[in-house]
Amino acid sequence: MTNGFEARDLSFQYGATDALKNISFEIARGQFCALLGPNGAGKSTLVSLLTRLLVAPGSGEIRLAGHSLGRSPRNALAALGVVFQQPTLDLDLTVRQNLAYFGALHGLSRRDIRIRSDAALDRLGMLERAEERARNLNGGHRRRTELARALLHHPRMLLLDEPTVGLDAAARAAITDHVHDLADQGMSVLWTTHLTDEVRDSDHLLVLHQGQILEDGKAGDIRGGARLQDWFLERTGGLS
């Protein structure tokens, strides 16, 4: 048992179109796994399945932190922190109110929410902006707030769906580094992206293309001597 992400024989169709074809992978605790795939590869569908926004009845199994998402979704989802590609902050609420809303949805008490919010925001350099409305934050600060929020319930695993889209280079680097640190501290991380420069050689790499896993291994081993971007473009046959 990996106690991280486990997907086995996962398939999904939109009508007659296959979005995912018999996907299997495992991400252990303490591992940063980059899920690399061009647009339309099936990354968003996979994220929706891993977060139970979609289910594929009768097709494969997903286990999160050892809990079956199909049979005990509440335990599985309680172990998962998510940063969606689409911004999910309520712009009319302050940073602190956004975190409090999320914390309550995870059953945390007001006291725990206050203590954990302060700690999570402080770690991400957002504590002094806690009382600002989300609407007034720039893109990088909004993403940091979402990351702080995703960590509020102390999840054992973290799923980030293209979290750096629209951010400048400094903000991208800061968030990528922070999440790598979280993996070093024992968290199981799945980071979907189509940007090869966010992947380190030591990362676990999954390459998804046309609904299938093309490669599953250590990023440095997979790319061999080539630049990861060149390798990726060659294997997926187009622009990333």
Next chain:
Amino acid sequence: MIIWLRALRAIVGRDFLRFVHQRERFLAALVRPLVWLLVFAAGFRAALGVSITPPYQTYITYETYIVPGLCGMILLFNGMQSSLSLVYDREIGTMRLLLTSPLPRWWLLVCRLIGSTIISILQVYTFLFIAGLFGITMPPLGYVAVLPGLMMAGLMLSALGLVLSSFIKQLENFAGVMNFVIFPMFFLSSALYPLWKMAESSDLLRDICALNPFTHAVEMIRYLLYLDFSWTALIWVVTSTAAFLGMAIWGYDPARGLMKRKSG
């Protein structure tokens, strides 16, 4: 259980904060029924006499007659407004946050219903207060007795909004809700005219009105405001609420409903 209540508090609190931030919505919600009450009803008073029928014990003015219907109107528009805000939540992504919470989805949807209903009831009482300032009053205890009726009618109409939100794909489609849900529900009901009056012009229309759950929500409110009670109305409202909620839970089922159609 305490975890469920914390989620309820958070969802209701967020709805309330959003409502406080949208003062225009509060004003619009009040102006609409007040225009009906103070302009439309005044004009219609001479044209439409209302005879003595239960729960009324004496002849009443038309303004008095339509107050329960206008309470229902506030609940109806708010139910649809909550549908709009759910579609908006889906578009801006906050719905994902709600649906990935480790609580049963049906409970999260019920929390949304309760939040929306509480906001509606605040508006109904404000409307009743203003109506009172214009001399249109109910028995004092009626204002208390009507509270559970408002809660039930509000839950029913919010549940209907929830069903609609699971089928409406984009905010732009919301205009259709106005044309095909709100207006028919409101006009084909006992909100503006008693069913016996409707029967004078068409038995078919009267029968349609009698099958409209909104009619029964209005009648439940009307009876309770006058410290009376209608079992028929209660049964209709409870059954309709259960049916709408069941459809909403089906609509938000990850295996069949909302996100699959949206993603597809």
